Amino acid sequence: MSKRPSKEMNKYWRVGEPMVWLSGAALTLTLLSAVTLLVVIVMNGLGVFWPSNIEQVKLTDGTAVYGQFVRSEETADGSGLRHQYKIANRDLYGLDFRWIDQTDIASTGHPRDLIVLERSEHGDFYGTLQQLFTVAGNSVAATFDNLQQQLSAAKHDLELLSELEKKLNDASYEMEQMRLTLLKFDYEGVPAGALERQELEQRKSELDARFADLIELQTRRVDDARKAKAVFADAGGRGKEVVLLDIVQAYTPNTMSTTDKVIFYGGKLVELVAGEPRESNTEGGLFPAIFGTVMLIFVMSLFSFPFGVIAAIYLREYAKEGPLVRIVRIAVNNLAGIPSIVYGIFGLGFFVYGIGHSIDALFFPERLPTPTFGTGGLLWASLTLALLTVPVVIVSTEEALGAIPREMREGSYALGATKFQTLYRVLLPMASPGIMTGLILAMARAAGEVAPLMITGVVKLAPALPIDGNFPFVHLDRKFMHLGFHIYDIGFQSPNVEAAKPMVFVTTLLLVLIVLLMSSVAIRLRNKMKKRYTFGTF
Amino acid sequence: MTTLKIENPVIEVEDLRFFYGESRALHGIDLKFPEKRVTALIGPSGCGKSTLLRCFNRMNDLVDGSRVEGQVLLDGENIYDRNTDIIELRRKVGMVFQKSNPFPKSIYENVIYGLRIAGENDKALFDERVETSLKGAALWDEVKDRLNESALGLSGGQMQRLCIARAIAVNPKVILMDEPCSALDPKSTARVEELIGELRENFTIIIVTHNMQQAARVSDLTAFLFEGNLIEFGVTEQLFVKPQNKQTEDYITGRFG
Numbered sequence: 147m148s149k150r151p152s153k154e155m156n157k158y159w160r161v162g163e164p165m166v167w168l169s170g171a172a173l174t175l176t177l178l179s180a181v182t183l184l185v186v187i188v189m190n191g192l193g194v195f196w197p198s199n200i201e202q203v204k205l206t207d208g209t210a211v212y213g214q215f216v217r218s219e220e221t222a223d224g225s226g227l228r229h230q231y232k233i234a235n236r237d238l239y240g241l242d243f244r245w246i247d248q249t250d251i252a253s254t255g256h257p258r259d260l261i262v263l264e265r266s267e268h269g270d271f272y273g274t275l276q277q278l279f280t281v282a283g284n285s286v287a288a289t290f291d292n293l294q295q296q297l298s299a300a301k302h303d304l305e306l307l308s309e310l311e312k313k314l315n316d317a318s319y320e321m322e323q324m325r326l327t328l329l330k331f332d333y334e335g336v337p338a339g340a341l342e343r344q345e346l347e348q349r350k351s352e353l354d355a356r357f358a359d360l361i362e363l364q365t366r367r368v369d370d371a372r373k374a375k376a377v378f379a380d381a382g383g384r385g386k387e388v389v390l391l392d393i394v395q396a397y398t399p400n401t402m403s404t405t406d407k408v409i410f411y412g413g414k415l416v417e418l419v420a421g422e423p424r425e426s427n428t429e430g431g432l433f434p435a436i437f438g439t440v441m442l443i444f445v446m447s448l449f450s451f452p453f454g455v456i457a458a459i460y461l462r463e464y465a466k467e468g469p470l471v472r473i474v475r476i477a478v479n480n481l482a483g484i485p486s487i488v489y490g491i492f493g494l495g496f497f498v499y500g501i502g503h504s505i506d507a508l509f510f511p512e513r514l515p516t517p518t519f520g521t522g523g524l525l526w527a528s529l530t531l532a533l534l535t536v537p538v539v540i541v542s543t544e545e546a547l548g549a550i551p552r553e554m555r556e557g558s559y560a561l562g563a564t565k566f567q568t569l570y571r572v573l574l575p576m577a578s579p580g581i582m583t584g585l586i587l588a589m590a591r592a593a594g595e596v597a598p599l600m601i602t603g604v605v606k607l608a609p610a611l612p613i614d615g616n617f618p619f620v621h622l623d624r625k626f627m628h629l630g631f632h633i634y635d636i637g638f639q640s641p642n643v644e645a646a647k648p649m650v651f652v653t654t655l656l657l658v659l660i661v662l663l664m665s666s667v668a669i670r671l672r673n674k675m676k677k678r679y680t681f682g683t684f
Numbered sequence: 685m686t687t688l689k690i691e692n693p694v695i696e697v698e699d700l701r702f703f704y705g706e707s708r709a710l711h712g713i714d715l716k717f718p719e720k721r722v723t724a725l726i727g728p729s730g731c732g733k734s735t736l737l738r739c740f741n742r743m744n745d746l747v748d749g750s751r752v753e754g755q756v757l758l759d760g761e762n763i764y765d766r767n768t769d770i771i772e773l774r775r776k777v778g779m780v781f782q783k784s785n786p787f788p789k790s791i792y793e794n795v796i797y798g799l800r801i802a803g804e805n806d807k808a809l810f811d812e813r814v815e816t817s818l819k820g821a822a823l824w825d826e827v828k829d830r831l832n833e834s835a836l837g838l839s840g841g842q843m844q845r846l847c848i849a850r851a852i853a854v855n856p857k858v859i860l861m862d863e864p865c866s867a868l869d870p871k872s873t874a875r876v877e878e879l880i881g882e883l884r885e886n887f888t889i890i891i892v893t894h895n896m897q898q899a900a901r902v903s904d905l906t907a908f909l910f911e912g913n914l915i916e917f918g919v920t921e922q923l924f925v926k927p928q929n930k931q932t933e934d935y936i937t938g939r940f941g
Binding site: 467551560561563568 | 741742746748771772774775778779781782783785786787788789797798800801802834847850851853
């Protein structure tokens with residue numbers, strides 16, 4: 147006979163002690179993985195914009211290089227360490243990063259006159275200032291202060307230029323509208339001599355002239371402004387002429403105090419949130435992507451929230467319980483399990499090609515074969531995501547309605563309320579916290595989706611935001627940028643992956659923060675409702 | 685069964701049979717409820733007393749697969765007639781439930797709920813009804829300073845009295861009470877019972893209770909039901925002191941069977 151477990155052991159199992167430990171361990175593991183992921187993102191993301199000191203590394207072979215230390219690792223043969231430096235000056239060296247063996251380094255130092263240039267092209271430049279020329283072509287003393295002065299003058303020029311650019315954009319938008327009207331005239335068979343056609347032609351020729359003037363003015367101004375230049379030298383003394391207009395900003399990290407660095411860091415963060423992307427998205431700001439993401443989720447909620455709630459109300463309150471309703475419910479629950487790319491394909495086939503093409507054929511036949519709605523866009527991407535998240539809203543709304551005690555309904559009916567009055571005055575307010583939970587889950591899910599967007603309207607670089615000053619102000623047919631796609635794009639499609647890496651972390655961090663922000667707003671709202679409709683005071 | 689002479693019946697039940705699907709819950713009940721009196725329905729669990737009560741405001745319509753045969757006359761009109769306006773009926777026949785069920789709204793809004801859903805929108809009328817109803821439900825003094833606070837912050841007894849106030853705010857003829865005190869402590873129970881005594885001056889009250897002492901205390905008439913049949917109906921004192929029927933006697937003396 148086998149030995150029976152001791153009494154204590156028996157009790158130990160009966161009380162369920164191991165279960166407690168197991169569930170505790172599972173919880174810890176989940177928490178730990180979430181926290182680790184966040185820590186990795188935060189650690190890598192937050193440090194990107196800090197202006198670290200730049201070293202001058204003198205090598206044993208007599209050459210020298212300026213570089214920002216990135217990390218160290220053991221060499222392949224294990225003989226020593228090697229260090230990775232960001233050496234910038236991509237246009238001179240062809241590479242941004244360089245590995246230097248410890249044994250090759252003679253000495254390192256932090257030269258105080260070293261300047262870091264953030265350029266609108268070719269990435270950063272590390273070097274010392276040699277010569278400085280003003281717009282008028284005069285040479286001025288090559289000091290950092292003078293450089294800053296000239297740079298702010300150049301910035302002023304740039305602002306003037308961008309005003310001009312805005313005018314140009316407006317003019318070209320107007321031209322596009324005219325072209326479309328003309329197409330419409332052609333389609334409708336308005337005769338060549340018709341009055342409206344003549345009028346349009348005249349307006350068009352006026353606009354063309356204005357446009358040409360603007361272009362010429364712009365070219366002249368740009369040529370003028372580009373005369374302000376500076377010559378920099380790299381660590382090896384190689385000279386490089388840089389047009390001041392191409393410099394986004396210049397700073398000297400080796401002489402900056404911590405306060406200066408904090409201010410600089412803050413400025414970079416503002417640029418990140420509010421600025422436009424540069425350098426095939428690996429530098430500059432993320433504003434269009436942030437805007438696109440938030441707008442996408444907003445429009446998605448606009449569709450999925452009401453439809454989900456109404457569908458759930460019908461399922462729970464009006465539909466007669468039976469095989470059909472059960473099938474519908476199973477189908478809804480299973481919708482949540484379909485791979486999101488399938489939704490994307492469905493969105494492309496149904497919304498873009500199906501509905502979009504029909505809209506084009508009905509309302510914009512003159513523009514064909516150029517599609518208006520028959521191509522990916524914010525509206526179709528939002529609808530696709532709405533389809534993807536609607537089951538979440540339905541399930542949580544149904545649960546919230548089902549959790550309301552029967553007495554509440556009966557109390558309302560007993561006072562002579564109709565079904566609709568009961569629903570509207572008692573049930574929906576009481577279910578609202580649960581419905582909000584569904585919306586929060588739906589929004590979080592939608593914010594994290596990339597795959598379906600890639601075929602329904604997201605682009606690497608959108609020429610215009612979905613909202614602007616041109617009638618009708620909201621352009622849901624436009625393509626848009628998205629943080630999630632941005633991560634994929636710069637992380638895996640960028641020509642210079644090493645240089646883009648910091649941006650991947652920053653973008654991820656930003657996406658997580660946006661989801662967090664939106665959820666916490668929704669959670670606050672939910673808690674307010676909970677307080678109001680379950681217990682406590684108004 | 686004793687024949688009891690009822691003056692001015694408000695509700696007359698004639699051969700009422702009720703079915704849940706195939707199973708029959710009420711086997712032909714005949715009863716008359718006098719105006720401005722408290723009538724108690726007693727009987728063991730599952731005897732059909734709640735079902736009977738819920739037939740009077742057609743609350744049973746909400747139950748899937750239920751079926752009613754026979755008649756219930758309210759002021760001489762059959763409420764199971766095809767043309768009955770259920771909304772109108774429920775405004776005439778109010779109900780208070782076993783579990784207090786105030787809505788997650790302010791005390792004020794709870795009281796005027798019935799008026800609001802009837803399309804009423806007169807602020808002066810609301811104010812007046814709130815005061816009279818809450819006074820009628822003996823709750824006014826306790827809540828008059830916090831009418832705009834959530835009703836969910838009240839105690840259990842207060843909530844139940846609020847539900848009574850809510851029911852009388854629409855001026856019903858009849859108030860149905862389905863074990864209104866079963867979830868209350870003795871003190872709150874005493875207050876509600878006292879309140880029932882006051883309400884009988886203006887309303888006809890039908891109360892279902894498990895508690896025979898309560899039935900004896902608050903009611904003028906008592907009906908004893910058993911397994912879907914009306915066993916005995918009579919003046920409360922007589923029924924409790926000198927029951928005519930063996931089953932009634934067994935039940936009220938605790939020798940159930």
